[in-house]
Amino acid sequence: MADARLETIARECRVQIIRMLTHAGSGHPGGSLSVIDLLTTLYFGRLRHDPQRPDWPDRDRVVLSKGHAVPALYTVMAKSGYFPESRLVTLRKLGSPLQGHPDRTALPGIEAATGSLGQGLSVSLGLALGLRLQGSAARVYCILGDGEIQEGQVWEAAMAAPKLGQPKHPLDNLCVILDYNKIQLDNFVKKILDLEPVLAKWQAFGWPVIEIDGHDLDQIAKALDQAEARKGVPTFVVANTVKGKGVSFMENDPEWHGKAPKPAEAIRAIREILGVPEPRWTEYLAKNAATRAIVDELAALEAK
Amino acid sequence: MPAKASRAAFGEALLELGARDDRIVTVDADLSKSTMTTKFSKTYPERAFNVGIAESNMLGIGAGLALTGKVPFVCSFACFVVGRFETIRMSVAYTQANVKMVGTHCGVAIGEDGYSQMGLEDIACIRALPNIPVVQPADELETKQVVAYAVEHEGPIYLRLTRQNLEPVCPPDYRFELGRWLVLRPGNDVTLIASGGTVFNTLEAAKRLDADGIAAEVINAACIKPLDEELLLRSVGRTGHVVTVEDHSISGGLGGAVAETLGEVMPMPLKRLGVQGFGESGDSKGLYAKHGLDPAGIASSVRKFLNR
Ligand SMILES: Cc1ncc(C[n+]2csc(CCOP(=O)(O)OP(=O)(O)O)c2C)c(N)n1
Ligand SMILES: [Mg+2]
Numbered sequence: 001m002a003d004a005r006l007e008t009i010a011r012e013c014r015v016q017i018i019r020m021l022t023h024a025g026s027g028h029p030g031g032s033l034s035v036i037d038l039l040t041t042l043y044f045g046r047l048r049h050d051p052q053r054p055d056w057p058d059r060d061r062v063v064l065s066k067g068h069a070v071p072a073l074y075t076v077m078a079k080s081g082y083f084p085e086s087r088l089v090t091l092r093k094l095g096s097p098l099q100g101h102p103d104r105t106a107l108p109g110i111e112a113a114t115g116s117l118g119q120g121l122s123v124s125l126g127l128a129l130g131l132r133l134q135g136s137a138a139r140v141y142c143i144l145g146d147g148e149i150q151e152g153q154v155w156e157a158a159m160a161a162p163k164l165g166q167p168k169h170p171l172d173n174l175c176v177i178l179d180y181n182k183i184q185l186d187n188f189v190k191k192i193l194d195l196e197p198v199l200a201k202w203q204a205f206g207w208p209v210i211e212i213d214g215h216d217l218d219q220i221a222k223a224l225d226q227a228e229a230r231k232g233v234p235t236f237v238v239a240n241t242v243k244g245k246g247v248s249f250m251e252n253d254p255e256w257h258g259k260a261p262k263p264a265e266a267i268r269a270i271r272e273i274l275g276v277p278e279p280r281w282t283e284y285l286a287k288n289a290a291t292r293a294i295v296d297e298l299a300a301l302e303a304k
Numbered sequence: 305m306p307a308k309a310s311r312a313a314f315g316e317a318l319l320e321l322g323a324r325d326d327r328i329v330t331v332d333a334d335l336s337k338s339t340m341t342t343k344f345s346k347t348y349p350e351r352a353f354n355v356g357i358a359e360s361n362m363l364g365i366g367a368g369l370a371l372t373g374k375v376p377f378v379c380s381f382a383c384f385v386v387g388r389f390e391t392i393r394m395s396v397a398y399t400q401a402n403v404k405m406v407g408t409h410c411g412v413a414i415g416e417d418g419y420s421q422m423g424l425e426d427i428a429c430i431r432a433l434p435n436i437p438v439v440q441p442a443d444e445l446e447t448k449q450v451v452a453y454a455v456e457h458e459g460p461i462y463l464r465l466t467r468q469n470l471e472p473v474c475p476p477d478y479r480f481e482l483g484r485w486l487v488l489r490p491g492n493d494v495t496l497i498a499s500g501g502t503v504f505n506t507l508e509a510a511k512r513l514d515a516d517g518i519a520a521e522v523i524n525a526a527c528i529k530p531l532d533e534e535l536l537l538r539s540v541g542r543t544g545h546v547v548t549v550e551d552h553s554i555s556g557g558l559g560g561a562v563a564e565t566l567g568e569v570m571p572m573p574l575k576r577l578g579v580q581g582f583g584e585s586g587d588s589k590g591l592y593a594k595h596g597l598d599p600a601g602i603a604s605s606v607r608k609f610l611n612r
Contacts, residue, residue: 057373104399111371113398116390122361123395126368126376129353133329134372153391156361164365168350 003045006217010040013075014246014273016088019294020071022266022301024092027100030256032072034181034214034241035064035143041220042141043076051081054108058138061111061127065120066145066179067101068258073110074098082109089297118151120144124174125161128234132169139228142176147184150193155205162206162233174234175227176207179214181243183254199238207236214239246273263302267295305444307469310500311408313447314465315340318377320448321455322348327375328455331355333362338467339379339408359384360391367401375402375455382407382423382464389429396460397433404454405430408465410440411551411579412595413501415468418585423464428556430462431529437482438529440464440500443472446526449480457482464500468588471504473524485532487539491519494606495539498549499525499558502577502597506549509602516603518612528558531565540572547575547606551597554578575609577602 013036021027042062043049049059064073071091078085083097090096097107101115112123124142131138148154165171180198182189189195199209210226212219220239227235243257244250247269250261261269274291276284285292322328322344329351330341336354345352355362359380366378378385385407386392396403410423430438439454439461441447447465454461473488488503489510498506503524510520521539525532540546546566548559559576566572579595592598596605 112367112401113394116394119360119364119391119395122364122391123368123371123399123401125361126365127371128368129365130369130372130374133351133374136372153358153360153364156355156358157364160355160358160361160365164353164355 003217006040006044009044009079010037010217011273013040013072013079015270015291015294016075016078016085017071018247018261018266018269018273019298020074020088020091021260022263022298023089024260026092026260027071028068028258029250029261030183030243031066031069031145031179031181033245033247033250034243035066035069035179036072036075037215037217038143038177038179038220038239039072039076041217041224043080045221046224048138049080051109054082058136060138061140063112063114063120063124063127063140063142064102065114065142066117066148067114070102073102077109117145117148118153121154121157121176124176125157125164125171128171128174129165129169131173132165132171138173140174142174144176144178145184146178146180146182146189146195147192149178149195158202158205158207170232171234172231175224175237176234177237177239179241180238181241183243183252183257185257187254202236206233208233209236209238211238211240214241215245248272263298266298270295305472307471308444309467309469310441310444310447310465311338311340311467313444314406314451314463315343317448317451319343319347321452322351325375325455326351327373329353329369329374329376331362331366331369331376331378333357333359333380333384335380338381339406341377341379360388363388363391363403364395366403367395367399370402375404377404377406379406379408381409381421382426383421386423386426386429392430393433397436400435400459402458403460405460405462406465407462409467410464411466411501412583412591413466413468413551413588415588415591416585419583422583424553424579424583425556426464427528427552427558428560431556431561435459436529437461437527438464439527441526442500442503442524443470443474445472445474445476445478446480449478450526453480453482466501468501470501473503473507480526483527483530483532485527485535486524487521487535488524489520489522491521492543493519494545494547494610495521495523495543496547496549496606497523497525497558497562499528501551502549505592505597505599506602508599509606512599512603513606516607516612518606518610520606525558528561531561533565536562536565537570540566540570545573545610547577547609549577549597549602552578554580573609575605577605
């Protein structure tokens with residue numbers, strides 16, 4: 001049964017992703033839209049955290065190893081209350097804590113600097129181990145990109161995680177999620193360097209693997225529950241996703257990995273995300289002041 | 305005190321500090337026998353992690369541990385630690401993770417293993433990153449104080465340690481302070497600045513120069529970043545000549561750091577002694593002689609530099 005609240009949040013976050021990238025004039029929509037359902041489920045369904053106390057020692061940690069998708073993370077952080085949503089449009093602007101890639105020192109709530117792909121899993125291992133040594137119940141969630149796992153350091157960490165801390169401090173507080181959207185920067189992953197059989201690879205390294213539809217909020221929640229219930233080893237979740245999910249002209253197109261929409265494209269994207277057919281758009285906007293404000297802002301950007 | 309390798313002094317210090325401070329943990333990459341964390345890992349097996357031959361992962365795990373409040377010492381040969389520069393840059397430096405990076409087996413002094421195992425570019429690399437002190441102790445006493453300091457220091461730090469034994473050079477009442485150098489021997493004709501493994505030979509060279517009527521001031525520069533700018537300017541302001549002596553690439557190390565500062569603040573004749581080109585296999589005495597880092601070589605370079 002789909003959680004309507006989470007679906008609404010995910011939809012709103014998609015709108016904000018499009019909005020902030022358009023204001024920034026650069027950034028990565030494809031991987032932000034593919035990961036947002038995972039982040040929404042985490043931040044609003046699972047995470048034990050307190051935005052008022054981002055340094056709470058027993059908070060659950062999220063490490064977005066595919067750091068270029070940080071606009072998605074900023075939207076769920078803003079909605080959770082780490083900072084006002086109005087600040088989202090400062091993304092990538094001089095002086096903003098919303099750096100183009102996550103900066104731990106700039107924004108409370110960011111757990112590690114990422115953006116240089118391939119490093120977040122190692123840091124997550126250290127976090128999970130440190131929490132275990134402390135006797136903390138906190139969990140660590142690490143999100144990897146599919147292209148990202150071509151990096152060698154990922155496999156150093158993959159090899160170590162099921163063994164590290166054993167037998168007294170196994171890293172069963174760690175859940176790793178692969179945003180398997182089948183596209184990397186230059187092209188489809190299959191065309192650059194195929195990962196298959198990806199499940200078998202992680203299983204061979206000693207990880208229990210769960211495969212899900214990464215846009216099905218129920219499946220995500222269930223996988224996270226299963227991971228939490230699993231004792232003695234960390235869990236790997238392969239989330240099959242669609243790059244650019246929610247915007248027809250971005251979906252499954254490598255071109256939308258790393259470019260921002262133009263204002264007119266953004267407005268169309270927002271309409272699609274909200275599921276409003278073209279003929280009903282004016283009427284919709286008349287009734288929805290918040291969306292109207294976002295669209296007007298974007299239209300003003302176009303005029304500039 | 306007998307001569308002791310700074311890696312050995314490090315291992316002893318870690319054991320001692322570990323007893324008092326349970327935040328301290330070690331992360332090694334299959335070189336713990338060489339980095340000498342073994343005393344610690346035998347005593348505190350639950351706080352010592354060997355992640356296999358995977359230095360990038362070692363650094364990242366160290367960063368994560370630090371972010372939960374642990375004080376991790378991540379240890380390998382200097383070349384292998386700093387060889388994973390990209391992980392240091394992101395996961396340690398930019399993250400501002402409180403990781404204590406320890407690079408042992410620095411310089412050509414490791415000898416027979418040859419270039420592949422020699423840390424010769426580590427100072428240059430780490431020095432380029434914001435906010436990471438680079439510290440190279442010169443003897444057992446200084447090493448133990450530096451390790452104790454590293455535990456207290458908030459933020460990442462890099463310690464550069466030797467494989468070879470180091471003769472004691474610091475006075476018994478010496479106290480290490482970040483950014484403070486130590487005049488081991490006063491003199492008015494030339495300032496010799498050495499660090500780590502070259503300090504003792506530089507003192508020996510100064511004795512030889514004395515016999516020629518050259519009064520060399522010898523400074524132990526444990527802190528390569530930050531430099532002791534005050535002491536540097538005071539000393540070279542008096543002597544008017546400066547020679548740096550280090551077992552590291554001639555580019556970007558202690559000599560480079562001193563040259564950068566003096567070039568801006570007080571330009572003057574300067575000579576950098578260090579390693580040129582790749583290292584190679586050989587006995588460490590022979591290698592020091594070849595690179596002019598033995599007492600005779602240092603003294604002769606200083607004479608030539610002063611036109612004496
Ligand atoms: C070490 C490193 N190399 C290259 C890049 C440039 N880069 C940014 S995103 C990207 C593709 C990432 O693909 P994937 O992990 O599949 O991410 P997603 O599809 O979720 O956007 C690349 C190559 C980088 N950020 N880091
Ligand atoms: Mg991808």
